[in-house]
Amino acid sequence: MTRPGYALVLAVAAALLSEVSLAADAPAHSTQPQASRLLVDLGPQINTPDGLGIAPDGTLILSAPNFNNDHLLKQGLITRPAPPFMAAIDHQNKVSHWYDFKASDLHPDTGHVGPMDNAFGPDGNLYVADMQVFFSKDHKSRILRINVKDGKATGVDVVAEGLIAANGLVWEGDTLYVTDSLLIDPATQAKGAPLVSGVYALPLNEMQKDQPIKLKPYSPEAAEDSHLVKALTSSGKMGFGADGIVFDDKGHLFVSTIEDATIYDLTLNAQHKAVDTKVFAQHSGMTSVDGMIFDPVRQMFYVADFLGNAVHAIDRTGHVTTLQKNGDTTGANGELDQPAEVIQRGNELVIVNMDMAWATPGLSVNTQVDTFNNLSVIDLPPASTY
Incomplete structure (x- = not known):
């Protein structure tokens, strides 16, 4: 039996392929009824x-920073x-502990660890x-390496330090690209100044x-760290800038x-x-753009709209x-x-519901943190239709 949401996504995808319009001008289309289901x-x-x-065997590894604890x-x-901790989700969607952080893994100054991407x-x-930004804005965020042997996590090494809000990650060859959602603490800037964030490139052979790697604090008046790819500016309305990060199949970084x-x-x-x-996509139908991926078969970007309670596809x-x-x-x-x-995961678009409304008061559709914690999924058209 064909699921109603699945058929609707097929129709949306067909429309997407047949329409070409300017991202800033065309209205966003919305699927109704609900396309997502509980995974x-x-x-x-x-x-x-x-x-x-x-993971190489298809197991999903989910970061659980549990920032909602205090709230x-x-x-x-x-x-x-x-x-x-780091959770594993197998092919039958069973959740288990993949790695439990030890006391030695916690930041020595904050006493916390906040695993994100x-x-x-x-x-x-x-x-x-x-x-580490929810515990300190004094460049305490890090890149951790969880060492793996025979598919099992064996321990943690700190391989890069000096970020304020380490967030998104993507590999391209032997280089890890990282978004730092804050290059400058807004509290140190003049009122109304744009928020500054950016992207770093960290070669594998330097992460020992x-x-x-010790990244030096960013300052527009000083020479930048050699690992900085690009500094970006944004409005400051949320307090977070650079976030989602992905490469396409032509080697462009988004x-x-x-x-x-x-x-x-x-x-x-x-x-x-x-x-x-250059700006690739900016649309009144998107309230925010958090995590994103690129599908080389469908030639689509899929993005999580954290503030808008939405998921979008972008051609x-x-x-x-x-x-x-x-x-x-x-x-x-x-x-x-x-x-x-x-x-x-195959023809499934798996979605992480972070449910962190206390961090976005007045900005997000979501207004309350609850005790229902889940992943959703949207069924994508089979790749054979492309």
Whole structure:
């Protein structure tokens, strides 16, 4: 039997292929009824899911920073905090602990670890953005390497330091590209100054256990760190800039600024520097752009709209089609609940519902953090139709 949401996505995709329009002018289309369905109930152990990577055997690795702990404790919704950890989701959608952070893995100054985006490197190890910004804005964020042997996590090395808000990750060859959602603490800037964020390129051979890359603080008045690919500016309305990051099949780097719902297309030189930066997609139908991926078969970008409770598809012209958008819900029935990340698993678009409304008051469709923690999924048209 064909699922109603699946048939509707097929129709949307067909329309997407037949229409070419300017991203800034054309209205976003919306699928109704609901296209997403519930994939996994994560339970109380994961109250703030975020990064979603995929292992060589197809297992999904989910970061659980559990940033909602303090809020849920204050609201009386939980009685004890849920420790951050890395979860595994197998082909039957069973959730298990893949790696539990040890005391030695916590930042020595903050006493915390905040695993966000994660991605397996060419060396077979998992690299994780450790976002420390909710504990300190004094350049405490790091890149962690979870060493893997025979598919099992064995321990953590710190391989890069000095970011403020390490967020998105993507590998291109032997280089890890990282978004830092804050290059400058807004509290140190003049009122009304644009928010500054950026992208770094970290070569694999420089990320050593005993000598991690030490990124120097960014200043527009000083020479930039040699690893900086590009600094970006945005409105400052949310307090987070560069976020989603992905390469297409032509070697172009695409980076989103979450708060301005803008995706940039960056052309890089051999030294990993942006030599040309242009707006690829910016649309009134997108409230924000968080995590994003590129599908080389369908030639589509899929993006999570964190503030808008939506997931969008974007074609090569920058035309935006909304696959799912809903109001303020718990996500218990598969609706979107502040989606932060998307990833493809076959013909499934798996969506992480972060549900972190306390961090976005007055900005997001989602207004309350609840105790329903889940992943949603949208069925994509079979690749054979392309």
